[in-house]
Amino acid sequence: MIKLQKRVYLVFLIALYSILLISCQEEEFEEYIPEEKELIDVDFSKTQNFMYRRDSKGAIADIIPYYYNNQFYLFYLYDHRGVLPGEGVPWNLLTTTNFVNYEDYGEVLSRGSSTDPDLYVFTGSVITKDETHHIFYTGHNPHIGKQAIMHATSTDLINWEKDPEFTFYADTRYYQDVDFRDPFVFYNPDDQMYWMIISAKYKQALGSASLALYKSSDLMNWTIEPEPFFQTNQIHFMECADLFKIGDWWYLIYSDFAATRYVKSKSLNGPWITPVNTQLDGRGYYAAKSFADDKNRYLFGWIPTKSNGVDNGQVNWGGNLMVHKLTQDENGDLNVSMTEGGYSAFQDLIYTGDVISLSNKDNRNEIEIIDQSLPSSYRLSATLEVSGNNASFGVLPKAIDETVDAYGYIFDHQTNGLNFGYVNKFQTNFSFFNGLFNTLERIRVKKYYIDILVENETLTLYVNDKIALSARMYDLTGDKIGFFVSNGNLTVRDFKVYSYGASK
Template sequence: MYRLFYKPEDAVSGDYIPFFWEGTFHLFYLKDWRNAEKYGEGIPWFKVKTQDFYHFEDAGEMIPRGGREDQDLCVFTGSVIAAQGKFHIFYTGNTPYLEEKGGVQQAVMHAVSDDLEHWTKAPEDTLIPAKQYDHHHFRDPFVYYDEAKKNYVMLTVSRKNGEELYAGFTARYVSEDLKTWRDDGVFWAPNLYHTHECPDYFKMGDWWYLVFSEYSDQYATRYVMAPTPNGPWHMPGDDVFDGRAFYAAKTASDGAGRYLFGWLPTREGNKDEGNWQWGGNLVVHQLVQQRDGTLGCKLPESLNFIWQTAAEYPGAAELQNVEGRQALRLFAPQCGAYRVDLTLRFKEGTRQFGVYLGQDEKSKAGYKYEFLPEEGLLEFRKMAWISNEKGLNRAVCIEAEKELRLTLLVDGDACVLYVNDTYALCARMYEPKGKDIALFVAGGQVRLLSARLLELKA
């Protein structure tokens, strides 16, 4: 059972759709049992509720899947909005069985509720894509109210028909009544991706943001930013929130902060070298807006109050080896869920340094988060004699001789490292050889300023 990264006990979850209402985050999600023989075909929406991203209340099924004759055999991603005295869900109805009968694979569908708990489908409001668009890629509606134009706007995943590789774009539809929608053209078309999924749109400070997940040669949640509601959209140099193991993230705000809700995928066979799968565990990052408007991620503030100190490394320490590697064993956590806080500095010219985790004291096999300062990269990978696992990576910008603050969370086989309240990198580690946490350097010098191991409060 996971303590930090929520997952239903009998299935995997994905594509969290967050909605904040009266002090509570309502997290709708797609539930997949990965067992059609036992649980039936298709995917429904379920919901879990939380106020602190640590305590979760299972609210059960929200939108049931249809049958093979229905458009919504699979209830795919969408959004939630409070409007006209009710709550509305707009979701993707997906089925592979209607195309041969003249139907479409994907359409936008509508459901209504008075209380966020009981939902009534409105199939008469179904929106199908125009003929010039690819009906296999018409999904993930995000609906909001445009105060300036006094109408509702729906952003959807779309693709032009044809064989063009990078034909994905974000389409815009408008409505006055949330029932009848008209095509309002292209919202954003960068000609960069096969498809970009799960659009999310919001204003933070003086900037507007469009968040999306690249469904192309890479899998990553990215964003663009604009000084006005409709662009022009600027692509920041570092436009990702995390790495390959954090996907389909959408945001919600409680009025004080804005949070990014994504999922950490499992691997086939629960093996380090297994293929990444659809679905896994919830991971929540808190968004941080920099002075230039760019966005970063940090550990949600509410998750700072659930810990107690288990051990501290006594004093400072210096690691230096210009010809090879040097390591310092720090802790050996005995619990399944823990946190490690590190503060350190590295010397100019240092080739690589980082943190070992799940390491065996004798063989030194395990995993590592490794910084490559000259390449501007943070990597996660398994340490083994021979491994086909390519690992995970993301861009980081860190400066020599300046304080570097790291927060590592581990919950069973799931982990995430936060760097300077700006960068995050999620990972899986299914086959740890030991329990050791260590600091290492290779080709340079690192000074450890403080290290603390924390465990969950009873």
């Protein structure tokens, strides 16, 4: 009788384990169903740098976005790359309504002299009060040795007047004065005060990252709060902080010299929660800040160039502007997807592919290259259906044939990672693309909907309208698309390629 009870109990445990295993698998592989994309107006007569905007002579660094009178004002730090004489960085300005067509106003906030605190006009923020626009920005001069918070005003967002009387440095009772920058100003209706958060080094927690908090009733007179607004010992400094609210959730975006990340909270007083995937892109997209129009919120960052224009070159400061769309999951996590402008700019369908089926079980990459030459700029969409818990698979956006290296976006189910690197029949190689990584942990499924935007050497992959990974390609010269799989099975469906232009 006892043996029978044990046997029945063992059968019950096995059945229970099987049910739990199946339910976990079903939860892990919940299918994502994409929504229909909104199309907006695009002026197709303008073709230069239509998605990854860059100045023809210099480069775009930290973007300071602002939305006013139905258009975005994108101020940015202009890295002149030797075009301008001497030291220093000014703010330039682009305006746009669709993130495809831009109006370039050039320099709008000039750099100071070699003896001024703002020889380098570094990152800040824009706010409007009583029809006067205010910029609060970082003044940096390496010859002075400390950073200042400075101020300028305008009535039209284009012509700015500096306010040299408004200059303050870190309160050294609480903070070091060497790293004290990137002021972000917003009005807090709950406190009925303007708040300014500043990237700083709190003396009581050196080696950790802090955001100082100042408050004001009029934007002109600011009082420091003795305790930091935010402090973490996970990193040593936070750059380009940005704070906003969607629904019930507050979001704090920052960059940590590697990637742009975020935390979330139901209250400005915390606690702040680190999501499963804290990255908003990979290492190839930096110093991103956000702003919203009347409907949506967008993320504005830059994709760095590399020295000498080669894959193994040193990563530069500054590059091309790239805009993502931000949305919110039910649990408050942020999603990153392509903007409406990205879809709308590439509507000219130039290729529709047949269903592709690939299989491999011996650690090699089974590759299929599509025999169709593509333009230097295009949008690709496809559905990737995969099986195999250890499968590695992906897309090759600039391929020649299966025997030589091609650039590849690599989905790795064994590590739950999404990487960018070189792929050929025998191996993958990430050595020139250290840090171009995102995680599949919160979106791992059997079916992935992908969109890729390619413009010359710059590109971005979007997966299930939830994560993105941007990169840059220099060395390889292929003009075909390929797909691959290792240790699993891959089926590619709904494969389409669009060029820049209206639907025909």
